[in-house]
Amino acid sequence: MATQDQARALMMRHHHTIKNRQQSLLNRVADEVGVEPGDGSTIQGKPSAHSASNYDRSNATMS
Template sequence: MEHAVASDSKLVPAAAASTEDRARSLMMGHHRLIKQRQQVMLSRLAAEVGLTAADASHYWNHIQGKVHPGFSATYDRSHVALS
């Protein structure tokens, strides 16, 4: 059985490390999509009200790599698409 070295230097099965890497990659992609949707909607709204892109960029609130919980619910994929 193959083993991989985890960040705390313990041996873990390679499949577990691969699963963790895949999960991390999926979460990062999901975060990126939410951020992109929010920024696109903000830029569209800014164009409607006459703000420049520079002015609109001040309204993006990104703290410690996390999307604001309210934005996550608003800009996330819709459950309707999964039905």
């Protein structure tokens, strides 16, 4: 696999991971509020730069 293809795959996987984290949080909040998850509560489009940094990997580790 070429370097560009590897970089693209890494960025796509990273974007997908951030989107999954956002969706998971949205579903948890919907559950707490009492709304059925999935009632129009899907993440669409690219996350903003601010939210991407919030849902990105952290430097914290679990021990």
